[in-house]
Amino acid sequence: MVTIGIGERSSRLCNGLSRRHVLRLGGTGLLSALTLPKLFESPASAASDSTAKARACIFLFLEGGPPHQDMWDPKPEAPAEIRGPFSPIATSVPGTRFSEHCRECAKIAHKFSVVRSHSHADNGHMTGYYYVMTGRRAPFADGEHPIPTNEHFPSLGSIVSREMGAAGKLPPYINMPHPMSAGGPGFYGAEFAPFVIEADPSQPDFEVKDLGQIAGLTESRSALRRKMLSGLERERQRNGRAATMSTYYGKAYELIGSPEARRAFRIQEENSTVRESYGMTQVGQCALLARRLVESGCRFVGVDVPGWDVHFNCFPSLKEDLIPPADRAFAALVNDLDQRGLLENTLVIMMGEMGRTPRINAQAGRDHWSMAQSILFAGGGIKPGQVIGETDKQAAAPTRDPVSVNDFLHTVHTLLGIDSAKEYSDSLGRPVPLTDGGKLIPGLIA
Amino acid sequence: MWAVITKPLSECGLDMKVSFKIWSWLASLGIVVVAFPLRADVQVSPARVVLTRAEDCQQLLVTEKSGERERDLTRDARYIVREPAIIRVDADGLVHPLADGATMLSVIADQNETTVSVTVSGVANPPLVSFEHEIVPILTKARCNSGGCHGKAEGQNGFKLSLLGFDGTFDYEALVTQGKGRRIILSAPPQSLLLQKAIAVVPHGGGKKLDPDSPQYLRLQRWITQGAPRSVSGELPLLSIDVEPATIVMRRHEQRQLRVTAKDDSGVRSDATVETDFLSNAPHVVEANSRGMLQAADIPGEAAILVRYLGHVAVCRVIVPRDGQRFSRPPESNFIDTFVWDKLERLGIEPGVPIDDAGFLRRVFFDVIGTLPTAAEARRFLADPAPDKRSRLVDDLLDRPEYADYWAMKWADLLRADKIKVTPQGTVGLTRWLRKQFSENQPYDEMVREILTAQGPVQSESPVAFFKALDQPELASRSISQLLLGIRIECAQCHHHPSDRWSQEDYAGMAGFFTGVGIKKLPGGTEAIVARRGTYAKHPRTREPVMTRALGAKEADFSGTADRRQVLAAWMTAGENPYFARAIANRLWAHYFGRGLVEPIDDLRTTNPPTNEPLMDALATHLCQVKFDLKAFTRTLLASRVYQLSVVTNASNQDDRQHFSHAFPKALPAEVLLDAVSQATGVPEKFNGWPLGTRSIAVWDNRMPSYFFRIFGRPVRATVCECERSNEPSISQALHLLNSPEINSKIAGRNGTARRLAESQLSNVELTDEIFLGTLSRFPTPEERALLEETFDSGGATRRQAVEDVLWSVLNTKEFLYNH
Numbered sequence A: 001m002v003t004i005g006i007g008e009r010s011s012r013l014c015n016g017l018s019r020r021h022v023l024r025l026g027g028t029g030l031l032s033a034l035t036l037p038k039l040f041e042s043p044a045s046a047a048s049d050s051t052a053k054a055r056a057c058i059f060l061f062l063e064g065g066p067p068h069q070d071m072w073d074p075k076p077e078a079p080a081e082i083r084g085p086f087s088p089i090a091t092s093v094p095g096t097r098f099s100e101h102c103r104e105c106a107k108i109a110h111k112f113s114v115v116r117s118h119s120h121a122d123n124g125h126m127t128g129y130y131y132v133m134t135g136r137r138a139p140f141a142d143g144e145h146p147i148p149t150n151e152h153f154p155s156l157g158s159i160v161s162r163e164m165g166a167a168g169k170l171p172p173y174i175n176m177p178h179p180m181s182a183g184g185p186g187f188y189g190a191e192f193a194p195f196v197i198e199a200d201p202s203q204p205d206f207e208v209k210d211l212g213q214i215a216g217l218t219e220s221r222s223a224l225r226r227k228m229l230s231g232l233e234r235e236r237q238r239n240g241r242a243a244t245m246s247t248y249y250g251k252a253y254e255l256i257g258s259p260e261a262r263r264a265f266r267i268q269e270e271n272s273t274v275r276e277s278y279g280m281t282q283v284g285q286c287a288l289l290a291r292r293l294v295e296s297g298c299r300f301v302g303v304d305v306p307g308w309d310v311h312f313n314c315f316p317s318l319k320e321d322l323i324p325p326a327d328r329a330f331a332a333l334v335n336d337l338d339q340r341g342l343l344e345n346t347l348v349i350m351m352g353e354m355g356r357t358p359r360i361n362a363q364a365g366r367d368h369w370s371m372a373q374s375i376l377f378a379g380g381g382i383k384p385g386q387v388i389g390e391t392d393k394q395a396a397a398p399t400r401d402p403v404s405v406n407d408f409l410h411t412v413h414t415l416l417g418i419d420s421a422k423e424y425s426d427s428l429g430r431p432v433p434l435t436d437g438g439k440l441i442p443g444l445i446a
Numbered sequence B: 001m002w003a004v005i006t007k008p009l010s011e012c013g014l015d016m017k018v019s020f021k022i023w024s025w026l027a028s029l030g031i032v033v034v035a036f037p038l039r040a041d042v043q044v045s046p047a048r049v050v051l052t053r054a055e056d057c058q059q060l061l062v063t064e065k066s067g068e069r070e071r072d073l074t075r076d077a078r079y080i081v082r083e084p085a086i087i088r089v090d091a092d093g094l095v096h097p098l099a100d101g102a103t104m105l106s107v108i109a110d111q112n113e114t115t116v117s118v119t120v121s122g123v124a125n126p127p128l129v130s131f132e133h134e135i136v137p138i139l140t141k142a143r144c145n146s147g148g149c150h151g152k153a154e155g156q157n158g159f160k161l162s163l164l165g166f167d168g169t170f171d172y173e174a175l176v177t178q179g180k181g182r183r184i185i186l187s188a189p190p191q192s193l194l195l196q197k198a199i200a201v202v203p204h205g206g207g208k209k210l211d212p213d214s215p216q217y218l219r220l221q222r223w224i225t226q227g228a229p230r231s232v233s234g235e236l237p238l239l240s241i242d243v244e245p246a247t248i249v250m251r252r253h254e255q256r257q258l259r260v261t262a263k264d265d266s267g268v269r270s271d272a273t274v275e276t277d278f279l280s281n282a283p284h285v286v287e288a289n290s291r292g293m294l295q296a297a298d299i300p301g302e303a304a305i306l307v308r309y310l311g312h313v314a315v316c317r318v319i320v321p322r323d324g325q326r327f328s329r330p331p332e333s334n335f336i337d338t339f340v341w342d343k344l345e346r347l348g349i350e351p352g353v354p355i356d357d358a359g360f361l362r363r364v365f366f367d368v369i370g371t372l373p374t375a376a377e378a379r380r381f382l383a384d385p386a387p388d389k390r391s392r393l394v395d396d397l398l399d400r401p402e403y404a405d406y407w408a409m410k411w412a413d414l415l416r417a418d419k420i421k422v423t424p425q426g427t428v429g430l431t432r433w434l435r436k437q438f439s440e441n442q443p444y445d446e447m448v449r450e451i452l453t454a455q456g457p458v459q460s461e462s463p464v465a466f467f468k469a470l471d472q473p474e475l476a477s478r479s480i481s482q483l484l485l486g487i488r489i490e491c492a493q494c495h496h497h498p499s500d501r502w503s504q505e506d507y508a509g510m511a512g513f514f515t516g517v518g519i520k521k522l523p524g525g526t527e528a529i530v531a532r533r534g535t536y537a538k539h540p541r542t543r544e545p546v547m548t549r550a551l552g553a554k555e556a557d558f559s560g561t562a563d564r565r566q567v568l569a570a571w572m573t574a575g576e577n578p579y580f581a582r583a584i585a586n587r588l589w590a591h592y593f594g595r596g597l598v599e600p601i602d603d604l605r606t607t608n609p610p611t612n613e614p615l616m617d618a619l620a621t622h623l624c625q626v627k628f629d630l631k632a633f634t635r636t637l638l639a640s641r642v643y644q645l646s647v648v649t650n651a652s653n654q655d656d657r658q659h660f661s662h663a664f665p666k667a668l669p670a671e672v673l674l675d676a677v678s679q680a681t682g683v684p685e686k687f688n689g690w691p692l693g694t695r696s697i698a699v700w701d702n703r704m705p706s707y708f709f710r711i712f713g714r715p716v717r718a719t720v721c722e723c724e725r726s727n728e729p730s731i732s733q734a735l736h737l738l739n740s741p742e743i744n745s746k747i748a749g750r751n752g753t754a755r756r757l758a759e760s761q762l763s764n765v766e767l768t769d770e771i772f773l774g775t776l777s778r779f780p781t782p783e784e785r786a787l788l789e790e791t792f793d794s795g796g797a798t799r800r801q802a803v804e805d806v807l808w809s810v811l812n813t814k815e816f817l818y819n820h
Helices: A019-028 A103-107 A125-134 A156-164 A219-238 A248-257 A259-265 A272-278 A282-295 A314-339 A405-415 B016-035 B131-141 B168-177 B193-198 B215-225 B335-347 B357-369 B375-383 B389-398 B401-414 B424-439 B444-452 B465-469 B473-485 B504-514 B564-573 B580-593 B613-625 B630-639 B670-681 B707-711 B731-739 B741-747 B753-758 B764-775 B782-793 B799-811
Strands: A002-006 A009-013 A056-062 A088-090 A097-099 A112-118 A173-176 A300-305 A346-351 A373-378 A398-400 A423-425 A431-433 B041-045 B048-051 B061-066 B069-072 B078-081 B087-089 B094-097 B101-109 B112-120 B238-244 B247-249 B255-257 B259-264 B269-271 B277-280 B286-288 B293-296 B301-309 B312-320 B517-521 B527-531
Touching (some): A056 A156, A056 A314, A103 A314, A112 A398, A156 A173, A156 A300, A173 A282, A219 B782, A248 B731, A282 A314, B041 B101, B048 B094, B078 B087, B087 B101, B131 B168, B193 B215, B238 B301, B259 B301, B277 B286, B286 B301, B312 B335, B357 B375, B357 B389, B357 B401, B357 B630, B375 B764, B444 B580, B473 B504, B613 B630, B670 B707, B670 B741, B670 B753, B670 B764, B670 B799, B707 B731, B741 B799, B764 B782, B782 B799
Parallel strands (some): A173 A300
Antiparallel strands (some): B041 B061, B061 B069, B078 B101, B087 B094, B101 B112, B255 B293, B259 B269, B277 B301
């Protein structure tokens, strides 16, 4: 990254600029002191820890394909069969409008940015999900439910956990409230698989598997067990047996043994005002729990929010069941992080694997449409209050600044200080870079 | 057809004499160095440098020889040029031309002076630049055509090159005619996008790849100035590359410069060091940088440096001995020990100590039958005074039904017995057939012949289901090459293999064996694999037909056979096949020793050599000698002292990861671990629809829902690679073992071990012994006894609770969770 200093103020001129833009700048003489090559160092190598602000990422994934035109990219001028029944509303950013059911996000539109021009050509759920989380086209047919194998590429969460490591006693990569189907470690192997919370934090009896108190086991017996185990391990080392085995048992041990770490999972300890601000829904409470986990050092929380594949009679369920909980969860999370001073270092993303068809179908639903999608970004060093990219009058395809899957992934890596060009060997021994190319989303990074 | 294999295994044995010579020569080096330091002698090569182009360069090598010991002085020497206008020599010992003419060059190193004559031509009147020989290597070395960039299948930003420059015609098209002619601008060469992107004066996603004053940039520019010719008259194909030195003994922390020389068809040699890619297979021992300089680390060992230039590969083998190590040679049980001790002696690595009886018992149970010994079995074995009890134990285990269960499970993974892919009936049929093969100890070559030529109903007790999984000729061809020959030809589907000899031609040639395989619907909704006549496969790029032939063999002759696969099976299992025995020997070695002689275990190639070549040869020979009797081969492996080493390390071998100077702890496969926990706790796992007490290793259903299997990495059977089974630990696994209701309910089970022991008349000491024997297969040490005694005395808990707590503690030790 190159910073041009003008007195005290500095503005970062970087990959966000289009080539034409820079050539024009180059002509003005402003840059004459700078060698152009330096300015255009590889976007990947330009990223470094020193400039990246995000230390963690919360990834809210609306699985099934949220209808972008009914949420963050309304087209009120389009014919009724395209614009749908929802009306646009003004937001806190003059000129930016969302659909009327995104009212919580509308209030804080100045705190995040929307990319309206995400677009790719994979119209399947499982394959699209895989594409979005790995940057590679799926090696399986849509409709198959593949168990992740080492033939697959690692997902964004596994990459982040591998590159950033743990920052506390919590696992660096967590999924909830079930595994993300495309969130696996691929050829990285189980070491970089997500720790999965398979429970709904909005339920009163919510408990994380294998982290609760074993029935009938008193605290004193637990303590005794731990004391005996560490005694046996110590004896064993003294006997000269291999001490080279994994440290993972140590980490799990810390997790169980540390009241603070266990407390991170205990969403019940949040006061009811906070809990209700997120909404007492699955997505709301997952978002709140994600905040707690990130506060305790988790690097990447992937929240899978199912139910968005609205082919039939979609508007009542969008209006009642789908949009308001997600809208509220995102807005509450951003506000909460902001109030706690964590937003600067926490990247929050909300998206799905595809958008939905411009034209409402005969069953009053919308079908798969990956050519146009919206992504919400907040915190973690992004420049908020923007709308980046634009779709055509029917919200069918980007007309400005199209963003590919690998552009998206490369941008997220860069925000987190990860070098997208770093290579690992896949199961065949081929060197594979973290992303398959990709450039920064123009203007997103502050 | 298989008479033309390049390196015949004469009667099942490679020519071992040759490799012995090399190794005994290397062995002598180590000793000579220490004992007789001789007067140093400095050698400079080449003695005569001829540079014929403005951007040529020549790597000098300055080597001090003292007896057999060599030291690289290339970067320490002083270079004095008589006529400084003609050449310059940089700090790395690289000679660059400046002007046409001749000069002498003095190389001063270690008080020796050597003179080199240098002739330079082609600077004033440069000859035409060869696209194939001079431009493509620049693109490869700068990684323009790498898999992460323009070399990948879809290119990068609309510009695609062939991967690593294997297709010159394609690359020329891409540069000269595509891209609206902007990539190469003949009228204004510096404006060519190729040059501007390379030095990043226009934005380039890959950043700056070349310096504008580098020879590479100048050569690209000159090529364009000359009209960007596709070829130069009289240019000859590259014949081979040589790397110097090809075998090296290095001291720790030492550096060594390599030189690569390319030779064309007429024998003309030119230096290619700067344009060559260097890749070490053991960077923790020796690293290679992009200039071909090797850097030895602190760890003694061996490395093979892959050297790649213009589609040709060569290998430089490096050995880094630990100096000053005394070596007391342990006794030998069989040839395995001979070869391993030889190697360790040469490297100066002291072998570890033998494993005790308890450790041996537990290891051999897990390795051979995937099963934890019971307390009674442990007690009996430990008390047995017979001196041959270890070999008798191995014999017993090989005859147990669990041997067939365990190895059938392992091979069902490899033969892709996935019930979704091949139907539940197909999975059952394949698993039952495998179990029969192992329980009857069918010779491996016969087993493979049956696999390769399988036909009939998918659900029959046969290997037919494998071909339901391999439903495309190319998939069958590459899966079978990898599984049975240890050759990964998948790369050659899209491009020439980057580190082996296989081309797209070879890829298609192999696929032709499977073009006759088809699936036929049977009445009743079932299916059968049928073998029809078959035909050639098409070249993946040109779509031209390619004659069917096995890897490295002549064109196949199908006269008199209805099933092409029979010809392949005969070639594969013939005694002189150079791959077949080595591949299975290495696979079994890796299973028992925790690491292959070649890693990854199914990637055998010249550029990825075994860490102990004579041992690899001897194992393959032995397997042939025992006529592929897997039990006999296993007995040989297990009888060796090397197998019977402990995991305990010493100062000299603690860093050794390649040479088997001590045992490696092995992760237990998911099924084996769950069985071990169930057996130790006395509470069997309930599998839905299976009789209570069924072992995990006997369950054919690879999709049986199980949290335990999921987090412990049971494979899906989506590939023929053993690497699909994940054995990395994770925090979820640890939490599950430490703190899950599932495991805890086994520990506290009503009919479980803890309850049974607590309700018995056994004393606390006897109880503890019983728990240790049933989990760790040994008695506790006095310290461990004392530690656990406290539990019983702590008062708060009942006797039953105390026993549960002890069992929990032992189950969660790493000693229990690993095979060591």
